[in-house]
Amino acid sequence: MPYRYIRNSTALIALLLAWELLPAFGIVNRTFLSSPSEVSAAMAKLIMTGELGMHTGISLQRAFTGFGLAVITMIPLGFLMGWYRGFEEISDNLVQTMRQVSSLSLFPVFLLFFGIGEISKIAVIYWGTQWPILLNTISGVKSVDPLLIKSARSMGSGDFSIFKKVVLPSSLPSIIVGLRLGATHAILVLVAAEMIGATSGLGYSIKNWEFNFMIPEMYAAIVTLALLGLTTNYSLVYLEKKMIKWKEETNVLQVEK
Template identity: 35%
Template sequence: MNEQRQVITNRVAFLEQKIPGYAAALGIAGLVVLWEIVCRMNIVPPLFLPAPSAILTAAWDMLVNGELIENLLASMYRIGAGYAIGAICGIAIGLILGFSRWADAILTPIVYSIYPIPKIALLPLIILWFGIGEMPKVAIIALGVFFPVVINTYSGVKTVDPILIKAAVTFGSNHLNVIRKVILPGALPMIFAGLKLAAGTSLLLLVSAEMIAAQQGIGSMVLHYGNLMITTKLMVGVLFLSLLGLIFNRTLQWLERKLIPWK
C-alpha cells in the first residue's frame, strides 16, 4: 500500500514538473497556428505581417546561401564577448563595493550616477575612442551588462548575514576565504538576477549598435531588409533574436540550478 502511494506521489510530482513546459509549448504552437490562419485568410496584408511558413522558407533560403550564418556568427561574437567582459567586471567590482567600506563610500555614488545614462548614447564617443571595428560594439554591450550586474552583486553582498561573516573571521578565515566561501555563495541569487536582467539589456544594445555602426549582424540585417520592405527576411532576424534571448535565459537558468542547488 505504501509502495503504491509512493508511486502515485512520484507520478504526480513528475506531472507537476512537466505540465508547465507542455502548457508553454502548446501556447506557442497555438499562437503560431492562429498567426498562420490570419495570414492565409488575408486579414492582414503579407507586407505588414508575413505568415510563419513564409518566414521559415525565407530563413531556409538565407541559411543555405550562408547569409544568416554569417550575420548570426557576427552577432554572437559581439554579444558573447561583451556579456562576458561586463559580467566578470561587474561581479568583481560588486564584491569589492559590498565588502570594502572605503570602496563603497567612494565608488558606489559614481556607479549609481552613471547607471541611468542610456548606454547607446555613448556609442559615438566610444567609436571616437576605439575607432571603427568590433571594439565599440563589444564595449557598449559590456557597459550595458556591467551596471545591472555590479548593482545586483553589491546588493547581494549587503544582504549576507553579518553573523556568518563574523563567524568565519572568528574561526580564522582570511578576507579571500570569507569572500569565496561566505559572501559569494550568499550573494549568488542576486548576482544571477542581475545576469538575467543584463541578458535582455545586452540584446537591446547589440541590435542598436549593429543598426548604427555595423555592416554585418542580425541588427544590421533587420535594418537592411526593413529599408527594402522585405518583411519575411526582416522577421527572420527578429525570430533569431528571440531565439538568442531564449538560449541566454535557459543557459542562465541551468547555471543557476547547478551553482545554487539550495535555492
Template identity: 35%
Template sequence: MATITEPARDTAAPDEERIAPPRAPNPFLAKYGRLLYGAVGLGLFLLLWWWVVASGTVNPLYLSTPQETARAFVDGLADGSLGTEVWPSVQRAVLGFAIALVAGIGLGIVVGSVPVLRKLFEPILLFFRNLSLLALLPVFVVFLGIGEESKIAIVVWACFWPIFVNAVGAVGGVERILLNAARTLGAGRGYIFTRVVLPAAIPAIFPGIRLAASNAFTALVAAELVGGAHGIGIYINNAALRYQTPQMYAGILALGLIGILVNGVMAAAEWRLTGWQRGLTNK
C-alpha cells in the first residue's frame, strides 16, 4: 500500500522569525553621548534656574540669575577681587591635604599591617569617622586661634580620616593567597610589602583620597567662616552680608569649579597609578 507523505513543516517558531537583528549602536552617541547628555542636563538646569528668578518665584535679592552670576564671576577674575581670595584658600587646602595624605597613608599602612593594632583602633575609627567636623570647629579655635594654623589643622582633620580608614582596610584586606604565593616563592618581608601589599592596596586607598580631596575645600570654607582676612569662604560670607547676591554666587561657582578640577586631577592620578589592574578586570 502506498504511503502518503505529509509535506515538511517549518519547525521555526513564529516569534523567532519576527525577531529583528539588534541595531548597531550609533557611533556618534557611543563616542560623545556622555558629553551630549551632560550638556543637555546642564542647559536644562540653567534654564530652570533662570526661570525661577525671572518668574518671581524667588526674590532676586536671594538668588541671582545665571547671567548675573557669570558676569560677577568674570568681573571678579578681571579686577582681581575674586582671584585674590581663591589663591589663599587653594594654598591652605593643598597644604592640609598633603599633610593628611602622608599621615593617613603612613599610619594606615602601619595599622593595617598589624592585626592587633587594627583591633585596638577599630572603636576609635568608628567614633571619629562619624563625628561632625562642625562640632569640632570650636575646639580648633580654642587651641589654635583663628589664624592659619587652625584653618590648616581643620583641613588636615577632614582629609585624614577618609584616607586613614581606607588605607587600614585596603592593607588589611589584601588577599591571603597573594601573600602565601609570594612566601612560597621565597620572597622576603620587604619585597612582599613593596611589591605585593602596596600595589594590591592602592586601588582601594584611592576612593578615600578622592573623598579627602573634596573634603579639603568643604572643611576650608567652614574654617574660613570662623574668621580671617582672605579666602573664598570669607569672600562668600562678606558678599552675603552686603547683599551682593551675584558676587556671593560667583564665589560659590568658583568653589564648584575648583572641586571639578580637583576631582579631574585625582581621577587622572588614579588612572595612572592603577593602570596595571585594568588588564586584569577588563576583557
C-alpha cells in the first residue's frame, strides 16, 4: 500500500523537486517563483497568524453557500425537467441559451444589483454551479431504463414509488457527476469573483499578496486552493463509492471530466 502511494506520486515528487531546485540554481528568478520550502514557511506563518484560516473560511463559506443553493434548487428542477417532457420542451431553449452566459460576464450585473457584499459573490457561484448539476440531473432522469419502469409497474408501483425506487437511484450516478463538475466550477468562479470584487477570501489574497510583492504568501494561497479542490474531489469520489456500490468497479479518478 505505501509503496503504491509513493509510486503513484512519482511525477508529483519530481515536480516538487524541480520546483525547489530551479530557483535555487538561479535558472528561474526566485523573486517570481518561490521554492516549496519558502512557500511552506510562508504557509506555516499564515496559519499561525490565523490569516490563511480566515481567508479559507470565508472562501469556503461563499463556495458552499452558492453550491448548496444550486444543489437544493437544481436537483428538484432537473427531476421535473427530465421527467415531464412538456416541461423540458418549453424550457430547453432557455436553459441552452442561459448556460452559455458566462458566470463572470454576469458578475458586474450581480454587483450592480447586490452590491459588493456576500450576495453578489454567492450569486455568481450559484450561476456557474447550477448548470452542470441541472443538466446532469436531467440526463440522469432521461436515461432511466424504460424496462425497469415497466418492471416496477408490473409489480404494482405507482408514480411516487417509481420515482423513489427507480428514477432516483438510477439517476444518482449522473447526479454525482454533476456535483463534481459543479464543485470544480464553484472554486473556479469563486477565485475570479474574489479577485475582481472582494476584500477577503483566497482569491482576494492571491491578488493582494501579489500586489504587495509577498510572493511566497501568494503561492501559499494558490497551494491552499489546489488542496481545497483536491479535497472536494476526493470527498465526492468517496461519496460516489459509498452510495453506488452496485456499479462495476471503474477507475473513478481516471474518468475525471
